[in-house]
Amino acid sequence: MPLIRIDAIEGRSKQEIKDLLDAAHRAIVSAFKVPLRDRYQVYHEHPESNLIAEDTGLEIPRTRNLVIVSVTSRPRNQDSKLAFYASLCYELKQSCNIDPGDVIVSIVTNSDFDWSFGNGQAQFITGEL
Structure with missing residues (x-):
């Protein structure tokens, strides 16, 4: 946690996708001060006509x-x-040559009761996290 979903136009190579996900993770770790292994990411590609x-x-x-x-x-x-917006744009420009104008971000907030990391438990509530 946090959970990051990245939507993009199809056509990136596996390495480009890895670089993009790594850059996003560095930005989250830096700005939100989460542990390195606190990494939950989903990358989804769309045909150009399906992403406006x-x-x-x-x-x-x-x-x-x-x-x-x-x-x-x-x-x-x-x-x-x-800090996250700035760090993300910096990391994506440096690692992926994605211009800041091509980066749109939305942050949705939820609570500790909204997370389960497995085993049918709410680890923030049980005290495991």
């Missing part, structure tokens, strides 16, 4: 490198979220 992301009138250019990053997490403060 305009710019809300902000005139942000988008390319085929577009990634939409959805994060589900326990509550995080504003500074942590802002």
